[in-house]
Amino acid sequence: MGTTVTAPVPSRYAGLSRAELAVVVPELLLIGQLIDRSGMAWCISAFGREEMAQIAIEEWAASSPIYTRRMQEALGYAPERPGTGDVVTIFKGLQLDIGAPPQFMDFRYTVHDRWNGEFHLDHCGALMDVEPMGEEFVVSMCHDIEDPTFDATAVASNPRAQVRPIHRPPRVPAGRKPHCAWTVIIDESHPPVEGIAALAVVQRSRAATLELAPIDTEDDGLSDYTGPLLSDVDFGAFSGSALARIADEVCLQMHLLDRAFTVAVSARTDEAGTRRIRRKQLTGVAGIAAERLARALDLPATPDGATRLLALHPLLNPAAYVNAGITADATAVEVRRGPADEDGAWVSLVDPDDVGPLQAVVRALDPHFDVEVSPLTDGTDGWRCTVVRRDEPAREDDAVAVTRFSTGAGFAFEPRRSLPLTPV
Template identity: 70%
Template sequence: MTGPAAPPVGSRYADLTRAQLAVVVPELLLIGQLIDRSGMAWCISAFGREEMARIAIEEWAGASPIYTRRMQQALGYAPEVAGEGDVVTIFKGLQLDIGAPPQFMDFRYQVRDRWHGSFHLDHCGALMDVEPMGPEYVRSMCHDIEDPTFDATAVATNPRAQVRPLHRPPRVPADRAPHCAWTVVIDPAHPPVEPLAPYHRIVTTAAAGLALDPVPASTDPEVEGWSDYAGPLLDDLDFTRFSHAALVRIADEVCLQMHLLNLSFVLAVRARCTSEEQARAICRKQLVGIAGLAAERLARALGLGTTPADAVRVLAMHPLLNPLPYAPADLDPATARATVRPGPAHGDDGWLTLCGPATPADPEAPSALQALVRGVDPRLDVEVEPAAEGDGEGWSLRVVQREDPAAEAGEVAVTRFSTGAGFVFEPRRSLPLLIG
């Protein structure tokens, strides 16, 4: 006998149309990739290149096994037996991973059979960002970071999966294409990969176990769209094929990926800082950079204007305040106001704990919110006040328009260094990949 169905938790993305969601989801995947463009510059400045690489390894290894399994469950392609998934399952996960946003990280997949496959990147946006910094930085990303983090992602599907390079940068010759190529082999003889230490901390967070609404099955998939990704692996994932409910869940899961990645980033940064003040300063710089650039891309993708009401509409779709049950808040574009209530995001000590009204102890608390609204228009600003309840975590804001535009925050300018800042997605035809 089964118990009563869980009550719906809701989603802010449900207010978007299916067509809008198909545009927003790849934007969110790309925004997740840009978190590192925002954060790692400050890690290099504080700790140096080699320690930055170690932070990146711990960051991705702590988060990716968790969110990979979540997406498998959400879209119905999880292995029937936990830990015994195949190459197709791994590739589907990569297509829905902020570490591999479509087109910007242009993965092309080949599947020989369930246990053998390969992929190459026709375009690697991350490489385009790092190559100008020199071969040492390329080696840090494409060798030191990729080896353990690819295996950490694969372990979510099958601990005996091995992802190994055929070739990878630094590129010789300098214009070599594809940018890199890798094999994926699952073999019972392979020693099982164990999750790295940060995983065991991040899996205990509220973000890791957050319950979201299940995706109802489509009664007519040809009309309503797919409610899952249980069918064939596609060469390019066409988000217009998914149902409205599936796209809502994907959007929420992608935002959770970002929160989990950030929580893992915070853990790695704190382990290296000499004070809590230093850790908060680095983590806030990361947040300010991604907050502003994410708002800019979301406003453009949704075709919004530049008014205070538009800024609140962007805030409603921004990963900072999503998913709804993780970051409960009331948003009213008509009055250009938002009230953030205490919730799981505060308990996890993530992004929202770096936001709020300015105080003598923390005069920079509104900086990420200012960068966010200025991503919509540089004349916009926020007036932030403590919540009426006085609980110390909640706060409210009003978006206002100033006469003169503000200068772009330095943290946003650093993040804009990435080619992802101005990247434009192109329409692509999606076809099933043949096995063999």
Template identity: 60%
Template sequence: MRAAPATTSPFAALSREQLAVLLPELLLTGQLIDRSGMAHVIGAFGREGMVEVAIEEWQSSSPIYTRRMQQALDFTGDSVETIFKGLQLDIGAPPQFMDFRFRVDDHDHGEFWLDHCGALMDVEPMGEEYVRGMCHDIEDPTFDATALATNDRAQVRPIHRPPRDPAGRHPHCAWTVVIDESHTPPAVPDGLRAIEKSAAAGLELTPISSAGEGHHDYAGPLLSDLRFGDFSHSALVRMAEEVCLQQQLLTLGFLRSLRARTDEASVREIARKQLTGIAGLTAERLRDALELGDDLAALATVLTVHPLVNPHQYVDAEVVHGARLELRLGRQAAADADGAWPTLVDGEHLEALHALVRGVNPHFAVEVLAEDEQALTVGVRVADEPAKEASEVRITRFSTGADFAFADRGIPLPLTVL
């Protein structure tokens, strides 16, 4: 296996201010992966099968990426506060869309509640069975799996949760977190053991430099909100890489869960639909968040920071904007060894790339320029007529996250132990 070229992170080309805008977008993208994929899983395996896949993908990935972020930003420990910090940097809990509020009583006790749960807003119209599936069947094992990354004696238990009774109950849910030596550690899922062996799990990313303005870690007190603009440029680059890797790890868990249920052709069909839906919507949101236009220069920027081709230490991707705009996907990187997102794209399956470029401009399309065992190279062409939006992207727009707008909440407050 040949590693991706040792080049500077594409995120490093963005300003500190741009990265601060980009981080919540990348976290939200991670949450919307399931909005893109689970509709197709329901079609294949029904509601109960969807619940099982969701549990397995998060159980197998979240403990890995939670530990990675703890180590990257130097907030390792075994306390409730450490668990809460991890949630603030988790694609399962993007800021404001999943509006986690926290209270820390002591090292071993705390509470959190959701003043707004975007996932609930998506699921409530589907009926009580789907609400129970998410807020009971999925949350119980996956919250404990996330806590497992910090302390295997931590238990997350509901105070109240949907279905909301009375209707419109606020906050949407509330939970306790208790660490106690008497608690029996949850069993380590087989999926977690498998994904821990992936190249993604142990991947080295850009180290955080102590130079420059802003926070270089999250070693201080737990904050009511993370204001990404308070972090240094170097820290933001690393965080962006880690969040993209979270999405790749979640996808590895998703693929593994699908393979336990169906044949490889069906696995790849479902996964390609998932990737197409999230690729298109993400490109559109990144374009708007970075205040780009809809020309090829804007597309070149979006392509370099899109989660499909990041982090660069994992995916061998090169964007060339010369006489024409080209994307080269190498085939011998760590992502290829793991069978991650880039392996779902080839000369006969360009749907995800079509959706991505059309998220910037519906007149854009891709065409194969060259393909062999070493690489796939595509060029971007401009059509006279705009293309219709892919059905997979329309399905992803079902989520309220598709049009979600982040707000400036001002200076965050430290949450001291009561």
């Protein structure tokens, strides 16, 4: 008997044009950064500043090594042997990391040679968000969190990489630019960085090993990032197929980050407390993400536009992870059980009795919009979401309002020239 080969699930983003995708990918990277602007506010409230910082460390250290390797492999710049990457490998990874979205976290890179480099941030959106909160919060982010998580991210490329500060906030003198500067040195004499215990937990998730649709190398445009390191990634130079894969990988980064966040939070509270914090996190970022995507794609403020927005939202992507789709008559989104449910991912926080995150998405287009969610009638495990319009506008959800505090909510990308960087 022959073996049945199942083709990878096509990306929902493949339905966008190449030009649309070139706009959407940096938006998704920035949306990923805003997850913490949402979630950490509720962690501070529940556990205090010091525990919030520890949660952030565990969250990023348990997810970034996984998704960094995934992006290396997807775009062809993974080292020949795992763990032998150079500074260019590390810098390319940062350019495609939700922890360092382009321009909002404006990394500028210098490569001295394969094993020595530097970067500085001309603009740090995270610092702009935290600085008004006081020096203690700046130290928590720029010292307590950054030291272990920069090394944890680098370990995906080379465990003997060390990322060390030249200078960093609190800014002295006030308003100092660049906001911070760091060296990256790979040396065989450095003790290898080892992953934290939670990394092994997240590695067992479906998201960690999920197979996504391969990039069509015959499609017009770049299909990989094997060329020189660029000062700014020109997303418009990639093919539509490559951009759809990048978009799916970036959504998966968000789910891996949330999986690690769940592990960290659940170690500090009970199941009900973990779910409450996770739903606040999801609702907050869902609303702001929807605003940014709707604006980027110029979606109409109609029920059809809101339905399309739901289908393209990171909550329900990538398609290989979240089993969802627009109905044949384009009037609703149907969600069935899939790999994301096995991981307890964002979609598992939504059901017919708990629709706050879905409401946050559709109300980003029009506060009069609402959703009607009901169980599927075909006997499968899932639900159907239909967008409806109410007579009275809804007030903004508190979780969305908290996330709007971030300067990332209204951040505008600017055109940049993409220049190759060579060793100096």
